[in-house]
Amino acid sequence: MMKGLYTAATGMKVQQTNVDVIANNLANVNTAGFKKSRADFQDLLYQTMRAPGAPTTNSTQAPTGIQVGLGARPTAVQRINQQGDYNQTGNDLDLAIEGTGFFQVTMPDGTAAFTRDGAFKLDSQSRLVTSDGIPVEPAISIPDGSENVTVGQDGVVSAVLPGQSKATQVGQMQTARFANPAGLRAVGKNLLQETDTSGPPQLGTPGQENRGTIIQGFLENSNVSVVEELVALITSQRAYEVTSKAIQTADEMLRTTNAIVQ
Numbered sequence: 001m002m003k004g005l006y007t008a009a010t011g012m013k014v015q016q017t018n019v020d021v022i023a024n025n026l027a028n029v030n031t032a033g034f035k036k037s038r039a040d041f042q043d044l045l046y047q048t049m050r051a052p053g054a055p056t057t058n059s060t061q062a063p064t065g066i067q068v069g070l071g072a073r074p075t076a077v078q079r080i081n082q083q084g085d086y087n088q089t090g091n092d093l094d095l096a097i098e099g100t101g102f103f104q105v106t107m108p109d110g111t112a113a114f115t116r117d118g119a120f121k122l123d124s125q126s127r128l129v130t131s132d133g134i135p136v137e138p139a140i141s142i143p144d145g146s147e148n149v150t151v152g153q154d155g156v157v158s159a160v161l162p163g164q165s166k167a168t169q170v171g172q173m174q175t176a177r178f179a180n181p182a183g184l185r186a187v188g189k190n191l192l193q194e195t196d197t198s199g200p201p202q203l204g205t206p207g208q209e210n211r212g213t214i215i216q217g218f219l220e221n222s223n224v225s226v227v228e229e230l231v232a233l234i235t236s237q238r239a240y241e242v243t244s245k246a247i248q249t250a251d252e253m254l255r256t257t258n259a260i261v262q
């Protein structure tokens with residue numbers, strides 16, 4: 001059987017993976033805080049028919065040798081943590097991080113998760129939570145009836161409490177940064193979790209130690225560029241078509257050989 005059939009098949013598989021990644025990027029083009037991903041590939045093993053430098057005579061060597069590749073495979077799907085554009089909403093509880101960092105939340109099982117989606121809301125206990133009701137860590141409660149809620153660039157949350165005329169600090173937001181944010185594991189719902197390769201979260205005050213500052217009344221848009229993704233989609237489609245042509249060519253060669261044998 002011709003090796004080209006299997007080699008071309010690996011190429012079609014990697015392009016299918018590439019299209020899957022691009023499709024997910026396009027599907028989340030309007031997801032707040034979403035970071036696009038990129039599929040990385042590498043070549044497979046090589047069949048060495050003659051090693052480079054192998055002797056051809058007593059005094060000469062093969063300058064290049066003969067190595068035939070056996071295809072390609074996906075090696076990584078990397079998250080690109082590039083800053084997205086900002087969208088001004090005017091909502092006091094909509095927050096965006098300008099620079100590096102993540103908001104930390106506490107999952108129902110007690111584990112920590114991290115997000116760039118700052119579309120926060122209040123639950124029945126007046127706690128600051130995500131759209132799925134997951135509370136922000138450290139916990140921040142804004143008493144019922146409070147007015148003029150403000151969040152400073154350093155994460156200080158203040159509000160005018162009922163019966164008072166001056167603003168009172170009701171909480172302090174913190175943000176987390178990682179040695180390798182691309183190593184975080186996506187769990188859906190705009191949430192990421194720590195892994196061994198991401199390193200532990202380094203919590204601190206926004207604006208300090210290279211952490212981004214907080215902007216109130218804004219949301220961070222997805223960093224997906226529709227034009228770039230469409231170009232990548234067309235390129236992947238053409239690569240898929242060409243690779244399928246290689247399979248068709250190998251099949252025709254086998255058919256021709258079959259006809260000769262018969």
